Amino acid sequence: MSERDLMEFDVVIVGAGPAGLATAIRLAQADPAPSVCVVEKGAEVGAHILSGAVIETRGLDELIPDWRERGAPLETPVEREELYLLRDAQRSWRIPEAISPPSLHNAGHYLVSLGNLCRWLAAEAEGLGVEIFPGFAATEVLFGEHGEVIGVATGDMGIGADGRPKDSHAPGVELRARQTVFAEGCRGHLGKQLYQRFDLDAESAPQHHALGIKELWEIEADRHELGLVQHGTGWPLPERTHGGFFLYHLSRCQVAVGLIVDLDYPNPWLSPFDEFQRMKHHPLFAATLEGGRRIAYGARALAKGGFDALPRQHFPGGCLAGCEGGTLDNAKLKGVHTALKSGMLVAEEILAAFAVGDPGGRDLTGLEARLRASWLYEDLRAGRNFGRSLHRFGTLLGGAVNSLDQRLLGGRRPIRRPGDAPDHTWLEPAALSDPISYPKPDGVLSFDRLSSVYLANTAHDEDQPCHLHLADPSIPTSSNLAEYAEPAQRYCPAGVYELVGEGSDDPRLQINAANCVHCKTCDIKDPAANITWVAPEGGSGPNYPNM
Template identity: 55%
Template sequence: MERESMEFDVVIVGAGPAGLATACRLMQISQDSGQELSVCVVEKGSEVGAHILSGAVFEPKVLDELFSDWKDTGAPLHTAVTHDELHMLNSPSAARAMPNALIPKTMHNDGNYIISVGNLARWLAERAEALGVEIFPGFPASELLFNDDNSVKGILIGDMGVGADGQPKDSYEPGMELHAKYTVFSEGCRGHLGKQLIEKYHLDNGKTPQHYGLGFKEIWKVPSEQHQQGKVVHTGGWPLTEGASGGGFLYHLEDNQVAVGLIIDLNYQNPHLSPFDEFQRYKTHPVISQYLKDGERLSYGARAITKGGLNSLPKMSFPGGLIIGCDAGTLNFAKIKGTHTAMKSGILAAETICHALHAGVEGGKDLDCYQEKFEQSWLQEELHTSRNFGPAMHKFGAYLGGAFNYIDQNWFGGKFPITLRDEKHDYAQMAEVSAYSKIDYPKPDGKLSFDKLSSVYLSNTFHEEDQLCHLRLKDERIPIDVNLVKFDEPAQRYCPAGVYEIVEEAGEKKFMINGQNCIHCKTCDIKDPSQNITWVSPEGGGGPNYPNM
């Protein structure tokens, strides 16, 4: 069908820190050089920041590069880190505090801030619009568009008003094509267009498979006597045992609020494991519960994290554009931080594109010079020195892996003369049900632990009931015929929002998808052992509406 189209110099997909840093830097360079530049940012969330969830402790050096006046212009960095603690949880009630001298230096947070990345994105959006960037929230990029020479031409904004049967409703509005000289993809972890680009252009050739974690987060209001503003607590160990790994955090924000969360590596083996219930158990440990007791849970969310690091980082340029930030996998897992690295990748993207435009390079040309800029930046150095952190934890476990990382980071400065690699895909790690016993999770107490549906309610998730399902099955028979038989259909458990269920109708088991519950974490797209589920963008504005996550 014929669609309306709009032309821009640069289209950016995703209004997260990476995409907005790209937009801001593009306009700064444009104004400094006297060039006219048209830049558009599209965002699938109902507003900028609505879909953003992160811990988060933020390293501000990238803001110094982008806006040197950030301290005087209202940047939402209000809580400086005052001190760190790292605890190894040995059992449901026992723990060992690690001496500061034995903690890998990448986990020290002097000079950093505890922030809401959603609020940082909102502030960056204000700065971008002031510079002349057009931002369109509620408009998801649904398809890639290509030129005749196979380069990316732009993106298609998804149709609105399509019913669950695939037919237009009375409210139908066709999507619009956005064409650009260059298109930048900054969709966040496991972006569905980024995933297609990596496959189409073979951007991950020669790299180890990408690796992921599932991060949970809640914000609590706690009694003032339990609150220590600026305190950062990290944990390892319990409850993640028996083939599972990851770690937890608790950050003391301003206004007697704390952010508590658990990251579970998605290479876990036990098909009976429920990441959501592991998080509920985590909050009952005395190291954590001492801060939460008698508090009020304000918000809940979950999001997958791209954590393969440099070893898994694909080529970030392709004909007609760039893939940046967590869409590519720039997170530094050794620091448990990805915002500053994502923003730096965006700054480099803007400088690369402006150089190409100034030189008169056609949009279809591959921006190969991005790689040179990347390799000459502190981003390359930082990811290189942290390349062994994740593989060491996976290969050797929390204690031996932690010891290796302490030696690598504190003694060798990340230049240990060995590169460890994690060669197996996360989804392929899952064992069959016969290899593990079922896990008996305690019922939620309504004080520290809660059920999925009441948690999803706090995420302010909304989708139109009558819309095309955005969770697509390649083969509708696989959930029952394969996954249920071999793995007791783990989608029932790995989804943190209760999207997937096995129900019985007329004596037959059926796989039900409650797409309206989806909080866009992308875990199903990553962890399904048959790789049968594909996440695509739903209608614009759907999904969670996080106020300050």
């Protein structure tokens, strides 16, 4: 194979999400500004971005104070909000605002497409001189002679499924930097390696995750209420399964509807995708969606561990930013403003390091102090008990505890979470769990996986190496099938994992990698921790419009 080209920058940023772009913009706002490169695995900026999203503007106010005048795509302010507990398939209870946790109030916030916001941020960054390379996946961390990070390499293009170069082969590029920022989002594949190499979570609680599934709909005008936000929890999620739903009324008679399912659920028969599909038949959703048209679909994992799961954010030669470092505010159900703030803190620490001379492989030790002195840290600390209360006391009592905790104690007294262990360890044997029978989709409100993946605009070259690696290919059928009824075929929201020949003498797990929407759930939830998600060829994956 040909040798890789080498490019050098002061700072290389992996990931053009809100954290990576905020880092780039803050760096480029300096005088003098360092040279900055952002590498993004999506075919374009925003292609892989998925969020609800209600945005608190605090982070954007600090990053670009005149964002309104500059045309940032925050066009729908929250006008009204409702919080619900779904009791069963027909009934719901609206929770009075006076007793709901203050962190769930959204007055003054905006409904946005985070993908479109990132596209706008990218244009702002490029206007300041930042170089952004979409369609190039960073696949390797580069290390110096002392073990420090010195950059990343992008993956080769044009590699066949057999691992050999095709006629279209083009080698990747080494991007070397004085500091490298990893802002890949939740469960970044390079970040996962850095956590292990530098033991970044040695002093924190295990990170916890959820799977968020979202659809975008066009609905009838008489069913649309611009700026309405509806949140809630309860049905259809079974006992000991936590999460919640959202329904946001956007502009142009569009609504975003979604379900978030915490990935520490115990029942291996559960399918988050199918729970979401049947949820839409509840009258609360059907009243809005009936007569409408589904126009987009996607799924993505979220880091929900919060304050107690914050890892060390820095290591020799680089650092984490945004959801890569677990900054999502679970109590507020928001992560955009925290990702923006995280990126700014990272940039300010890098600039301070550069101001005292080339740090070489220097560890950005001042980043922890910056984080602790910020409102980001205080917000996460104040909401530290939100998820733990729900897990310890259940939905109703836990919600009441959260309301009292936030109004009176500010999270100062931590609540212990029972059995705090990684998400993949929570599954119970299939034989001891209640099987779940899901209704067939009706093609009106509920749909199958394949038609959903089609709406994610997912594209992978079929003739490329599989990007879903099994450490032991025998585990799916030798142990996962017998003990857990092979849960990958249910927890994956894109139909990637298919059990072929079940009940025969030779069943096998078929991996339909071309379906993958890069949600990372398999990397998190597989009970044997046997699946590793790695980046496929740059530009592969979903291409989300307005998500």
